[in-house]
Amino acid sequence: MSPVARILVVDDEPLAREALCDLLSREQYQVESTGEGRQVEPLNREFRPDLILLDLRLPDLDGLSVLRQFQQAPEAPGFVVMTAYGSSEAAIQAIKYGAFDYVTKPLNFEELRVVVRRALEHRRLTEQVAALRENYTAAVGVRNMVGNSPAMQEVYKMIGRVAPSEATVLIRGESGTGKELVAEALHAHSPRSKGPLVKINCAAIPETLLEAELFGHEKGAFTDARQQHLGRFEQASGGTIVLDEVAELSPGTQAKLLRVLQERTIERLGGQRTIAVDVRILAATACDLEQSVRGGQFREDLYYRLNVIAINLPRLRDRRDDLPELIEHLLRKHESRLQVSSPGLSPEALDLLVSYGWPGNVRQLENVLQRALILARGRPITPELIQPESPLAASGAGVSWPQFDVSRGFHQTVAAVEKRLITEALELAGGNRTRAAALLKIQRRLLYAKMQEHGIADE
Ligand SMILES: Nc1ncnc2c1ncn2[C@@H]1O[C@H](COP(=O)(O)OP(=O)(O)OP(=O)(O)O)[C@@H](O)[C@H]1O
Ligand SMILES: [Mg+2]
Known part of the structure; x- marks a missing residue:
């Protein structure tokens, strides 16, 4: 906010408008005015006013509609409205x-002067809080997340903005882009941070067990239900639940x-009672959910509720500038874990x-x-030691298949082949499970x- 606060006066009566402008100019504010709602x-x-002084009764577009235009805007100015005496309903609405x-x-005029001053002060404070919150998240809060590319800055800002609310958030991005880290940051920066953070991978649990896992059972x-079991929603009470791979849910779930x-x-399976749950819901997906909605696999109403x-997390190849920093961060992270020190x-x-x-x-x-x-054992890491592309893929051959030995029996041999296929697909896909499943032309659920x-x- 500039040192001289800017105020926009909106009133259709020319005399009243002029008087207001005079008064506010004498108070050293910078003032603009209009008589039309559509001009706001x-x-x-x-003009980028800090404050708009708005008459609720305007001939062209009424004041409440003007307010509503700005309600969702992130950098909306402050508003003080002017109402006719006795129209409390309009005031409450405003x-x-x-x-x-x-x-x-x-x-x-005396009252107006005080209200204007308070409104400007309030706005200055809220702006400060918002700025602090954003900086804080960018600098400290998301300290496990690395990268200063514009795309990641946007991510940090979003985390700062939405973490404090109770809103459901859909975290999107390809496999391995950091969706889980974002979920953790959202929880850590929410008022629920002292409560539990419960994660569940909807694709990793067989469909038949998933509902019991989520909602519990009596x-x-x-x-097999020998005793009562609390579902993840109840476990997450007072905290946050993360529904990972949410696109994989069956229609019933x-x-x-x-x-x-x-x-x-919720209702526990086999239970009669309706149980209130106090959880914030976060969902993550690597899928094109819109496509799933169009294809009828994902409910549209649920899509809107989650979304x-x-x-949106950027792909790594779309933020290459972050690579040096990421590499440094990841080397340090694993140096201590693997107890090796690396010159880089x-x-x-x-x-x-x-x-x-x-x-x-x-x-x-x-x-x-x-x-x-691990391979470098304390020496500098050279190109031979990094083979992002699978050596198998590079050579196009060298697949050593398990020996078909009848004496090992059918099941063991098939299992060995399956294991081999999956390992290889995962390697080819660089650990991206969605791609690995696509390569194998199987459902991700089956892959899991x-x-x-x-x-x-x-991992
Ligand atoms: N911005 C980042 N800074 C540092 N580490 C990161 C960042 N993004 C991801 N990572 C690391 O990469 C790995 C994968 O991240 P994460 O599990 O959050 O991805 P994901 O999007 O949930 O992937 P998937 O869809 O495969 O589950 C983790 O070890 C995480 O710590
Ligand atoms: Mg994940």
Whole structure:
């Protein structure tokens, strides 16, 4: 805000307008005025007032409509409205639509002076808080997240803005872009940070078990339900729940989730009671949800409920400027964990990493660096030690398939082949599970199930 506050006066009576402008100019404010509601929007853009003094009764566009135009705008000016004496209903409406205060006509200039001063002070403070919050998140809060590219700055700002609210947030981005980190940051910066953060990967749990996992069950709800079990929603009470890979929910579970979002209640499987849950819901997906909606796999109403606010994570190849910083960060992170110290990358190795396409994003970069750290054993990391592309893919051959040995039996042999196929697909896809599933032409859910079955690590 500039040192001289700017005020826009909106009143259709020329005499009243002039008197107001006089008064405010004498108070050392910079003043503009108009008699038309329709002029407020364009004037706001040109003049950028800190405060708009708005008559609610205007001939062309009434004051409440003007307020509503600005209600959602992130950098809206402050508003003080002027109402006819006795029209309290309009005054209440105005406050509800975001006005700071109201004064009644005929105006008491002394009162007006005080209200204007308070409104400007209030606005200055809220701006300060917003700026502090954004800087804080960018500098300290998201300290596990690295990268200063414009795209990441946007992400940090969004986190700062939406973390304090209760709004449902949809976190979007390719596999390995940091969706989980964003979920953690949103929780850490929310008033619920002292409460639990419960994450559930909707694709990793077999469909038949997922509902029990989410909503819990009563004793005897189904054959294996020997005792009562609290679902993740109840476990997350007072905190945040993260529904990862939310696109993978079955239609039945989607319907139940929609109910949770609408009514904030759940029912345990086999239970009669409706239980209120106090959770903030975050959802993450690497999928094109709009496409799933069009294709009928994902409910449109649920889509709108989840997509109140979206945070979009950039692909690593779209923020290459962040690579040096990310590499440094990830090397330090794993140095201590692996108990090796590394002098870093040779210039050639860095070139190689910066020019690579990173289909598996930061997760893939992290895997590559971890492997290189181990292989380098304290020496500088050179290009031979980093092979982001699978060596198998590069040579196009060298696939050593398990021996088909009848004596090992059908199941063991098939399992060995499956394991091999999946490992290889994951490598080719740079750890990107969505791509790996696509390569294998199977559902991601099946890929997860098989990874678990064969003990293939998620990382
Ligand atoms: N901006 C970042 N700064 C530092 N580390 C990051 C960043 N983004 C991601 N990472 C690291 O990369 C790895 C993958 O991140 P994360 O699990 O959050 O990705 P994701 O989008 O949830 O992926 P997936 O869809 O595969 O689950 C993690 O180890 C995380 O710490
Ligand atoms: Mg994830």
